Amino acid sequence: MVKQVFNFNAGPSALPKPALERAQKELLNFNDTQMSVMELSHRSQSYEEVHEQAQNLLRELLQIPNDYQILFLQGGASLQFTMLPMNLLTKGTIGNYVLTGSWSEKALKEAKLLGETHIAASTKANSYQSIPDFSEFQLNENDAYLHITSNNTIYGTQYQNFPEINHAPLIADMSSDILSRPLKVNQFGMIYAGAQKNLGPSGVTVVIVKKDLLNTKVEQVPTMLQYATHIKSDSLYNTPPTFSIYMLRNVLDWIKDLGGAEAIAKQNEEKAKIIYDTIDESNGFYVGHAEKGSRSLMNVTFNLRNEELNQQFLAKAKEQGFVGLNGHRSVGGCRASIYNAVPIDACIALRELMIQFKENA
Ligand SMILES: Cc1ncc(COP(=O)(O)O)c(C=O)c1O
Numbered sequence: 001m002v003k004q005v006f007n008f009n010a011g012p013s014a015l016p017k018p019a020l021e022r023a024q025k026e027l028l029n030f031n032d033t034q035m036s037v038m039e040l041s042h043r044s045q046s047y048e049e050v051h052e053q054a055q056n057l058l059r060e061l062l063q064i065p066n067d068y069q070i071l072f073l074q075g076g077a078s079l080q081f082t083m084l085p086m087n088l089l090t091k092g093t094i095g096n097y098v099l100t101g102s103w104s105e106k107a108l109k110e111a112k113l114l115g116e117t118h119i120a121a122s123t124k125a126n127s128y129q130s131i132p133d134f135s136e137f138q139l140n141e142n143d144a145y146l147h148i149t150s151n152n153t154i155y156g157t158q159y160q161n162f163p164e165i166n167h168a169p170l171i172a173d174m175s176s177d178i179l180s181r182p183l184k185v186n187q188f189g190m191i192y193a194g195a196q197k198n199l200g201p202s203g204v205t206v207v208i209v210k211k212d213l214l215n216t217k218v219e220q221v222p223t224m225l226q227y228a229t230h231i232k233s234d235s236l237y238n239t240p241p242t243f244s245i246y247m248l249r250n251v252l253d254w255i256k257d258l259g260g261a262e263a264i265a266k267q268n269e270e271k272a273k274i275i276y277d278t279i280d281e282s283n284g285f286y287v288g289h290a291e292k293g294s295r296s297l298m299n300v301t302f303n304l305r306n307e308e309l310n311q312q313f314l315a316k317a318k319e320q321g322f323v324g325l326n327g328h329r330s331v332g333g334c335r336a337s338i339y340n341a342v343p344i345d346a347c348i349a350l351r352e353l354m355i356q357f358k359e360n361a
Pocket residue numbers: 011075076077078079103149151152153154173174175176194195
């Protein structure tokens with residue numbers, strides 16, 4: 001008998017079964033080409049259709065206005081930490097960062113190498129248990145941008161809404177919650193996300209950028225690192241990660257079939273509630289890391305009373321087919337990553353495991 005596995009990996013993570021089955025069906029003969037999509041030229045019409053479909057689906061699902069361009073880049077969200085200041089942090093301006101966890105710290109670190117930076121707000125002092133109050137943000141007149149991390153994958157916190165700022169573009173790293181809920185894209189100058197959590201496999205980074213944001217002079221920036229290069233060539237300046245973009249297309253089609261961003265948001269709320277309720281009803285046996293008002297619907301982080309119990313729980317989970325429940329190596333504890341493709345049944349199974357473990361402890 002095949003053992004059932006519940007995939008709670010933090011990224012790369014679970015993919016929707018229908019998107020994988022479609023890839024399996026089309027693997028050896030994509031669209032009557034008698035070739036796999038991986039074997040097509042990126043300049044062929046057959047591939048370009050996939051590229052365009054992925055862009056169109058994303059535009060439709062997130063209602064991305066026409067003055068924003070969708071880019072498919074490589075180098076992960078981590079390269080965006082560098083590309084952003086390279087392209088936007090010009091002399092005399094400030095890269096302003098809100099620190100809500102390790103990924104925002106890493107983004108700031110890259111900007112520091114390239115220009116002047118500032119910390120608009122930080123919740124480091126409370127171990128990144130919360131998202132700071134927008135009224136506490138320290139903004140500067142000459143901010144090149146304000147950078148936020150919409151969902152903090154490691155600490156399990158998430159912006160419930162976004163600051164409305166007018167003095168500079170708002171830039172968001174949405175790697176771990178993009179398309180998990182509807183979005184007002186026009187609140188942002190740029191959004192970027194590695195695809196490997198909510199959108200598809202690793203290898204492609206989605207960037208949604210307002211075109212007029214890039215009017216700054218960037219002659220000193222190497223060609224491949226200029227957004228303008230990829231905008232001009234529709235992300236086909238060099239060979240794109242064709243199979244990752246194909247899988248992205250399949251995942252976006254699956255989200256559309258489910259009913260789009262609103263429908264997926266509803267499912268994500270239900271899934272998260274199952275686990276948070278289990279934590280809250282455990283009389284302190286399980287303790288959530290995030291403050292209630294900042295809880296992430298994507299990464300549920302929690303601890304048991306002590307490290308020994310954490311380890312016993314994780315061992316029991318592993319034995320029963322739960323994968324990826326350990327917290328990030330930098331913080332320990334437990335983390336259930338419940339991105340779009342994680343089925344509700346996996347969350348129900350986790351609740352049962354948590355209740356059973358508590359009863360037997
Ligand atoms: C919020 C966030 N930003 C950035 C990254 C880094 O992404 P990549 O591995 O694609 O560079 C991650 C990865 O987990 C993340 O969760």
